[in-house]
Amino acid sequence: MSSRLIALSMVVFLLSSVLAAPASAQAAEDPKQPSVENPHMHFWGTSDLGSCWTHFDSNDSTGSAEEGSGVKTFSQGQQVEVMFTCRTQENFKENMYLSPNGTIVVEIGVKIYSDDCSEQGMCKNLTMTLFKGNIEVAIQEFPSVDNSYNDEQIRWEIPVNGNMTSWNKSQEEPALQVEYSKPGYNGAECILPVIDCTGEFMFYYSNNEDGMTAEVNFPVINMTDAVDPDGEGDGDDGGSLPGGLPGFGLMAGLGALAIAAVAANQRTDQE
Numbered sequence: 001m002s003s004r005l006i007a008l009s010m011v012v013f014l015l016s017s018v019l020a021a022p023a024s025a026q027a028a029e030d031p032k033q034p035s036v037e038n039p040h041m042h043f044w045g046t047s048d049l050g051s052c053w054t055h056f057d058s059n060d061s062t063g064s065a066e067e068g069s070g071v072k073t074f075s076q077g078q079q080v081e082v083m084f085t086c087r088t089q090e091n092f093k094e095n096m097y098l099s100p101n102g103t104i105v106v107e108i109g110v111k112i113y114s115d116d117c118s119e120q121g122m123c124k125n126l127t128m129t130l131f132k133g134n135i136e137v138a139i140q141e142f143p144s145v146d147n148s149y150n151d152e153q154i155r156w157e158i159p160v161n162g163n164m165t166s167w168n169k170s171q172e173e174p175a176l177q178v179e180y181s182k183p184g185y186n187g188a189e190c191i192l193p194v195i196d197c198t199g200e201f202m203f204y205y206s207n208n209e210d211g212m213t214a215e216v217n218f219p220v221i222n223m224t225d226a227v228d229p230d231g232e233g234d235g236d237d238g239g240s241l242p243g244g245l246p247g248f249g250l251m252a253g254l255g256a257l258a259i260a261a262v263a264a265n266q267r268t269d270q271e
Contacts, residue, residue, distance in 0.1 A: 031057035032089070034096045034220050041174065041216040042206035043086055043108070045070045049203060052086035054176070054216075061207040068208030069111075074199030077186035079122070080114035082201045085131075085177040092169035097226040098160050102219025104138075106130065106156040106176065109204035109212030113149040114182040124181040128156060133172040137163050147182060149200065153212060160219060165226065176216065178203065 031038065032055040044061055045052035049070030074080050098104070106128060117123035125143040129136055138158045146152045158164075167174065180201060190197035204212040 030093065032060065033093055034218060036220050036222055039218045039220040041088075041218065043176075043203075043214040044089075044205050044207070045086065045203070047071065049082065049084060049201070052084055052203070053089040054086050054174075055089045058206060058215075061205070064205055064207060066207075068206075068210070069202050069204045071200060071202045074184050074201075076184060076190055076197040076199070078184045078199055079181060080112065080184050080199040080201055081124075081181040083177070083179045084203075085175050087175040088173035092167070092173055095169050095223070096167040096218065097221050097223055098165050098167070099219040099221045099225075100160055100162075100165050102160045102221075104130070104158040104160060104164070104219065105217040106154075106158065107213040107215055107217075108154050108176075108178070109208070109210070109214055110145065110152050110154065111149060111200070111202035111204075112145065112147045112152070112180065113185065113198070113200045114147045115185040116147070117182055122181065123183075124179055126154070127179045128154075129177040129179075130158065131175040131177065132164065132167060133175075135163075135172075137161075151210060151212060174216070174218075 029035075034041070034056050038056050040058065041054050041056055042058050043052065043054055044064035046063075047065035047067060047070055049072045052070065072082055108128070110126065112126075125141050126145045127139065127141045129140075130138040140156050140158075142154055142156075145154065166172075184199035185197050187197070189195050204210065204214050206214045208214065
């Protein structure tokens, strides 16, 4: 009888330990991290556009330009050319999962003053590239963006594909690269002292007061809702079943061993 009690106690202990693991392993809630309730990634950076970063807390603009934008200026007639990347300020604490039927929506605001391109000119229309870590997952060119120094709100919708459903922590955080290159304006009127022909590229941050949206909306879902199209785990879930609790496979295995121990003790007592 005592052997059976010990074995049964082992079953209870093993099952309760494994069941408790997912809850105890969860990271503490952090507003800078993505979640189903917090899917909007915000843009921040310095006033000279020398540094740009992102996180998911709309209220934390620490270190970002108070004026809500970064600006790079160019001498009259000089090529207006920028290429910068806004990367996640902190690594993810948990993997991010996206709905396979969802859409990533990128919204940025810019204000550009440059000339248009000639056939001989070296030009690049405003181009955005979305990275998953260091892997390019989507790229889009925006040829009709205004360059006469008017606010321009840009919206880019990216359907989620198989390469975007899972973003691993510490190595696959999203990053957005922005590129633009066109000649500076150098018209005859620029000789007048009242005319300013300085080239400029302005990028709005999420704390701007000009009404420009600067964020990326990810269709985040819970890990338990994530769908594995192949019906197999990714090898990094501790033995969980697709859409199941982490460690479920381990729990089942330990439970089977414990039950086997009970059966063995029963046979011993009967003999």
